[in-house]
Amino acid sequence: MSNPRHIAIIMDGNGRWAKARGLPRTAGHKAGVDALREVIRAAGKMDIPFLTLFAFSSENWSRPRSEVTDLMGLLKLFIRRDLADLHRENVRVRIIGERQDLAKDIRGLLDEAETLTVRNTGLTLVIAFNYGSRNEITRAVQRLVADVASGVITHEDITPEAISVRLDTADIPDPDLIIRTSGEMRLSNFLLWQAAYSEFMFLPCYWPDFRPSHLAEAIETFHMRERRFGGVAAQEIAL
Ligand code: IPE
Numbered sequence: 001m002s003n004p005r006h007i008a009i010i011m012d013g014n015g016r017w018a019k020a021r022g023l024p025r026t027a028g029h030k031a032g033v034d035a036l037r038e039v040i041r042a043a044g045k046m047d048i049p050f051l052t053l054f055a056f057s058s059e060n061w062s063r064p065r066s067e068v069t070d071l072m073g074l075l076k077l078f079i080r081r082d083l084a085d086l087h088r089e090n091v092r093v094r095i096i097g098e099r100q101d102l103a104k105d106i107r108g109l110l111d112e113a114e115t116l117t118v119r120n121t122g123l124t125l126v127i128a129f130n131y132g133s134r135n136e137i138t139r140a141v142q143r144l145v146a147d148v149a150s151g152v153i154t155h156e157d158i159t160p161e162a163i164s165v166r167l168d169t170a171d172i173p174d175p176d177l178i179i180r181t182s183g184e185m186r187l188s189n190f191l192l193w194q195a196a197y198s199e200f201m202f203l204p205c206y207w208p209d210f211r212p213s214h215l216a217e218a219i220e221t222f223h224m225r226e227r228r229f230g231g232v233a234a235q236e237i238a239l
Pocket residue numbers: 011012013014015016017055056057060071182207
């Protein structure tokens with residue numbers, strides 16, 4: 001089987017990683033950023049065309065205010081510190097999620113990251129920030145209805161494709177592989193539409209312990225999976 005074109009990762013377990021070391025949760029988030037930085041570089045070297053990282057969910061606002069502030073601060077710091085390097089490494093940055101609710105300075109940084117790197121041809125790094133699938137699908141439906149109302153399309157033009165192109169992930173292929181760290185086995189409102197035929201891997205390690213070697217192992221395991229997309233395995237047809 002060919003290499004996954006798109007790997008999406010639910011980076012989970014920062015809090016538990018910190019707790020196990022008697023550290024505050026923020027320390028776990030900081031260590032998580034270090035892990036993320038390494039994984040982005042590794043994915044580029046492994047010739048993965050698309051890497052999506054779930055960084056902040058639309059439900060994460062329900063965390064204590066200080067933790068939300070820390071997470072916002074880490075995103076800002078990451079973009080300020082790493083954007084130039086990413087650009088130099090030919091990485092194209094895309095952001096998915098609801099931007100309207102974000103602070104102006106964060107929106108500015110997200111726009112800057114996308115604009116600066118838009119013509120890059122290496123790894124496409126998709127950062128899911130303030131992202132939730134139900135919110136994304138709801139916004140896509142609002143756009144569809146508006147397009148029908150204004151006569152751009154009719155109700156018969158509403159196809160799965162018409163929905164896909166109105167999602168934040170328009171022109172990003174569906175993930176072939178979704179990895180979640182920390183042992184939790186759920187999607188937590190991540191890429192519900194796009195994950196229709198994704199392969200799933202749930203790893204016990206906490207996100208700050210995730211290394212490029214875990215990514216390489218996950219890709220190896222991916223190669224052993226048989227994807228059928230509702231069809232019949234090739235060797236069965238031959239019989
Ligand atoms: C993932 O780690 C980071 C974010 C969700 C932002 P968590 O903060 O969820 O860590 P746990 O799940 O509490 O260990």
